[in-house]
Amino acid sequence: MKNYRKSKSKFYILFAFSIIYIGSFFVWEKMQQKLLSQKINSIHARTAKVEAENQRIDMKILEITSLNNLEETGKKRFGLVAPDIANIVIIEDDLKK
Amino acid sequence: MKNFKTKINFISLFVLMCFCSIGVKLFQVQIIRHEFFSRLVSLKVDRVKKSQAMRGIIFDSNKRPLATAMAVESCYAEPKKAKNNINIDSLAKCLDMPADSVAAKISENKKSVLLKKYLYPDDVEKIKTARIPRKKLNLLQSGIYFEKKQLRRYPEGSLANYVVGIVGADNNGQAGVECTFDKFLTGNSTKYITSIDGKGRETVTSKMSEEERAVVLTIDSSIQYVVEREIKKAYQDTNANLVTCIVQNPQTGEILAMASYPSFNPNVEHKRNPKMFKNPAIGNSYEPGSVYKIVAAATALENNPDVYKEKFYCEQGEYRLSNDVTIHDSEHKYGSLSFEEILAYSSNIGFAKLSKSIGARKLWQYSRAFGFGSKSGIELPGEESGLLKPPEKWSGISTEMISFGQEISVTPLQIVNSYSVIANGGFLMEPRIVKSLLCNGIEQKVYEPVVIRRVISQHTVSKLTEMLEAVVNYGTGDNAKLSGIRVAGKTGTAQKYDSELRRYSAKKYVSSFVGFFPAENPKATVIVLVDEPKGEYYAASVAAPVFKRIAGSILEYLNVHPVTEIASKQNL
Numbered sequence: 001m002k003n004y005r006k007s008k009s010k011f012y013i014l015f016a017f018s019i020i021y022i023g024s025f026f027v028w029e030k031m032q033q034k035l036l037s038q039k040i041n042s043i044h045a046r047t048a049k050v051e052a053e054n055q056r057i058d059m060k061i062l063e064i065t066s067l068n069n070l071e072e073t074g075k076k077r078f079g080l081v082a083p084d085i086a087n088i089v090i091i092e093d094d095l096k097k
Numbered sequence: 098m099k100n101f102k103t104k105i106n107f108i109s110l111f112v113l114m115c116f117c118s119i120g121v122k123l124f125q126v127q128i129i130r131h132e133f134f135s136r137l138v139s140l141k142v143d144r145v146k147k148s149q150a151m152r153g154i155i156f157d158s159n160k161r162p163l164a165t166a167m168a169v170e171s172c173y174a175e176p177k178k179a180k181n182n183i184n185i186d187s188l189a190k191c192l193d194m195p196a197d198s199v200a201a202k203i204s205e206n207k208k209s210v211l212l213k214k215y216l217y218p219d220d221v222e223k224i225k226t227a228r229i230p231r232k233k234l235n236l237l238q239s240g241i242y243f244e245k246k247q248l249r250r251y252p253e254g255s256l257a258n259y260v261v262g263i264v265g266a267d268n269n270g271q272a273g274v275e276c277t278f279d280k281f282l283t284g285n286s287t288k289y290i291t292s293i294d295g296k297g298r299e300t301v302t303s304k305m306s307e308e309e310r311a312v313v314l315t316i317d318s319s320i321q322y323v324v325e326r327e328i329k330k331a332y333q334d335t336n337a338n339l340v341t342c343i344v345q346n347p348q349t350g351e352i353l354a355m356a357s358y359p360s361f362n363p364n365v366e367h368k369r370n371p372k373m374f375k376n377p378a379i380g381n382s383y384e385p386g387s388v389y390k391i392v393a394a395a396t397a398l399e400n401n402p403d404v405y406k407e408k409f410y411c412e413q414g415e416y417r418l419s420n421d422v423t424i425h426d427s428e429h430k431y432g433s434l435s436f437e438e439i440l441a442y443s444s445n446i447g448f449a450k451l452s453k454s455i456g457a458r459k460l461w462q463y464s465r466a467f468g469f470g471s472k473s474g475i476e477l478p479g480e481e482s483g484l485l486k487p488p489e490k491w492s493g494i495s496t497e498m499i500s501f502g503q504e505i506s507v508t509p510l511q512i513v514n515s516y517s518v519i520a521n522g523g524f525l526m527e528p529r530i531v532k533s534l535l536c537n538g539i540e541q542k543v544y545e546p547v548v549i550r551r552v553i554s555q556h557t558v559s560k561l562t563e564m565l566e567a568v569v570n571y572g573t574g575d576n577a578k579l580s581g582i583r584v585a586g587k588t589g590t591a592q593k594y595d596s597e598l599r600r601y602s603a604k605k606y607v608s609s610f611v612g613f614f615p616a617e618n619p620k621a622t623v624i625v626l627v628d629e630p631k632g633e634y635y636a637a638s639v640a641a642p643v644f645k646r647i648a649g650s651i652l653e654y655l656n657v658h659p660v661t662e663i664a665s666k667q668n669l
Contacts (some may be wrong), residue, residue: 009109015117052168052218062162062252067322082326 106272125641144291147617150284152247155261155274157318158353158532159669164275164363166268170221170243178240179203183229186214188241191224212241215248215478221470251363257321259376260314260355260477260530263363272374274531276478278312281534311535315351320344323650324354328625331643332358335630341377341509342647344377345622346378347517347613349546350526352475353621355510379452379473379480382506383628386591387573387636389502389512391519391561394440394448396455396463396583398557404454405560408433408449416446418494424449424501427590427635440564443571443588445501452500457488460496467515468525469507475528476544483507502591503601509609519585520619523558525549566616576641577610578646581659585619586644588636593629605629610640612650613649621651 063069074080126134155164174183174191180203190197202210216224221243230239249264262273270279287307328340357377375381397404407597411431417423426444439447452460464470470485484506491499498504514528527547534542544623553561565585568574573588593605609626613619625640625647633639654660 010635012109012113016112019120048168049218049222055167056217059165059167059250059252062165066252066253067256067318071322071326073151 102365108249131279142292145288146291147286147288148307149247149286151269151305151309152249152264153278153282153284153312155282156313157257157316157321158314158351159317159319160313161253161318163253163257163314163316163318164249167248167250169215169217169246169248171246172212172216172221173209173226173242174203174212175209175240175242175246176203178238180240181229182234182239183241187227188224188229191220191227191229192216204227214246216243217243220646228497231574245385246377249363250658253318254364255362256318256325256362257314257316257354257356258360258363259378260316260352261363263374270491272479272547273376273477274312274314275475278531278534281310284308284310292489309537311538313532314352315346315529315532316355317353319654320651321354321356323654324647325356325358325360326357327643327647327650328356330629331639335627335632335639337627337630339364339377339626339628340643341624341626341628342643343378343509343513343624344647344651345513345517345528347520347526347619347622350517350528351513351532351546352528352530355530375479376477377509379508379510381475382481382483382508383607384503384505384591384594385507385512385609386502386589386607387445388587388589388624389505389507389586390440390443390448390500391565392467392469392515393455393460393500393520394436394564395450395467395553395557395561396459397436397451398560399463399553400455400459402556402560404451405436407436409436409439409444409450411439411444411446414446416449418449418497422494424497425494436573437564437567440587441567441574445532448500449497452496455496455500457491457496459501461488462486463552464499464505466525466550467518468511468549469505469515473510473514473528475510476531480510481508483511486628502589509624509626512609513622516613516624517622518552519558519561520613520622522555523553524550525552565612569612573637574610574612574641576637577612577644577648579614579645579652579659582614582648582652582657583616584612584614584648585616586610586629586641590634590636606634608634608636608639610636610644612644612648615657616650620655620657621648622645622652664665 069083123475133305133501150169152166154162157163185200185203186196189199192199194213199212202212224241225236229236229241232239236242247268249268251261252257258273260273262275263271264275265271268283270276270282275282285308324342324344324534328342331337339357339359341357342354343352343353351623355376355378359373361373410433411426413432414426414430415423416425424445426442426446429442429444431444431447432446434442434447436451437442464485470483472480472482486495486504488495491504495504510528514526518525525548527549529544529546532542533540533544562585565587566583566589569577569584574584574586577584577586587610589607589609589611591607591609592601592603593607594600595602595605607628608630609624609627611622611624613622624646625643627636627639627643630639
């Protein structure tokens with residue numbers, strides 16, 4: 001009878017600890033989930049920032065390689081002239097094809 | 098001892114009861130009233146936000162971007178909060194603005210003021226990291242906040258601006274393709290949920306990926322660039338009011354280039370003139386003059402193929418149509434001319450006499466069949482249909498006048514499309530400016546060439562092509578001649594109607610040249626229109642040389658070589 005009582009109280013204590021443990025685990029897991037989503041969020045924010053910066057650089061490249069800019073650069077820096085119909089040169093390879 | 102055990106049991110029971118009550122409460126909160134509490138939490142913590150997709154890209158036919166969107170931010174201040182909480186000097190330095198201007202904005206009696214728009218991410222970062230709040234406050238608490246915006250940029254500047262169009266301050270399309278395809282380019286807005294924790298940090302819990310949309314035009318940037326360069330030069334040389342040019346692929350109806358000068362730079366906001374958004378190539382109608390003569394010629398050939406052999410006496414340059422209307426053949430006094438020669442030398446008298454054998458109704462029917470008097474159906478806003486009255490409303494001399502391009506108004510697009518009928522073997526094509534619509538890089542809709550109707554027979558096409566080649570070879574279009582390339586075209590110098598004087602002006606002209614090349618297998622139909630050139634005004638010396646330069650560059654770009662040069666190289 002005495003042993004039965006002892007084991008019963010042990011069971012209660014174990015049960016109480018299990019509940020506390022499961023509860024704590026649940027709270028810890030929720031915290032981890034929150035922290036992780038915050039991390040993901042900050043990575044998203046950084047990605048968005050990098051993407052925006054990338055867009056800006058792409059735009060600069062497009063503006064630099066725009067036809068107008070290329071012609072201006074060709075004329076000013078390299079002294080090129082716009083080709084005329086009279087300047088067409090037929091290359092032999094083209095004729096063979 | 099017994100007493101001690103009773104105490105222990107009592108305490109155990111008490112602890113058990115405590116756990117039980119906690120368990121009951123948890124059961125009630127988590128299971129029975131779960132929905133109520135979750136709703137309460139989401140009301141306080143969760144926020145539903147809207148994310149607008151980036152406005153779609155507009156590409157040329159070679160996928161070169163003509164319009165793109167960028168994510169930027171605008172900086173705002175709440176004057177009430179910001180007045181005492183921020184360091185104006187450091188904020189002004191970050192915004193690259195004078196401190197006085199920032200101070201003036203912050204002292205305004207408004208709930209919120211815009212400090213600077215279109216800030217790039219690194220500018221925003223600079224502001225966020227600078228010591229702008231005076232006290233231990235964050236930027237938002239000190240009254241400075243940012244709003245995400247989209248900035249529409251046109252990397253090629255003014256290239257194809259009338260076709261691409263522009264957007265307003267709210268990013269809504271106001272002209273061109275930006276306007277026609279506004280709904281498609283705007284895309285869908287996506288809703289997503291964010292949770293905010295105790296420290297005010299935001300966590301996105303669910304978000305849909307946004308669609309990337311694009312419109313692919315039929316415009317070829319390289320051809321468009323050459324056209325814009327040449328019409329700008331023509332505008333400066335002739336001191337004209339306006340110069341317009343359209344290049345069309347006659348086989349498919351695709352518009353390869355469409356430009357007018359003067360134009361505007363869509364990237365410069367403060368210099369925008371609302372009147373300039375109207376595309377002159379489709380929105381301005383004018384009396385075409387001699388370029389319209391092909392309609393009368395085509396009608397005559399369709400009704401009587403033997404008209405080709407007839408001779409027309411051109412009255413030595415002066416011919417009276419009625420008591421008060423006399424027509425002239427510019428500065429020339431022609432006698433008897435063949436059917437081909439009346440077109441080659443552009444004799445108004447010859448065509449007035451030809452029109453008598455055609456009749457009003459036939460001329461009207463063929464004018465309609467060529468697409469005059471109705472909109473072409475191009476995917477651009479603001480297209481005009483021109484003016485072609487029904488024959489019942491024509492006066493006694495209308496048939497003669499219309500045969501050489503007066504008493505009728507047309508758009509440059511209608512003219513170029515009608516010449517494409519001859520270039521492609523007799524079919525009226527629907528002019529197209531959009532090739533396809535893309536969604537995440539996949540073609541969602543492809544715009545195929547549309548044949549509206551067959552207008553003229555192959556026999557008429559061959560005869561008209563020969564006649565138009567004659568115009569360039571020995572007629573008025575001599576300045577459009579390209580060595581080694583068969584060019585077919587027609588000049589047109591039309592007097593403008595002066596509404597104040599109520600008669601045709603002797604000082605204001607519209608000079609134009611329309612043609613296609615190579616005549617044996619046409620790759621492009623081109624119209625060059627110079628409105629009110631100062632000084633020299635004949636199309637032969639104003640518009641034809643511009644056509645020649647543009648045609649030369651297009652042929653070079655399309656890898657079409659002059660026949661004589663190839664022959665001489667082969668002989669070597």
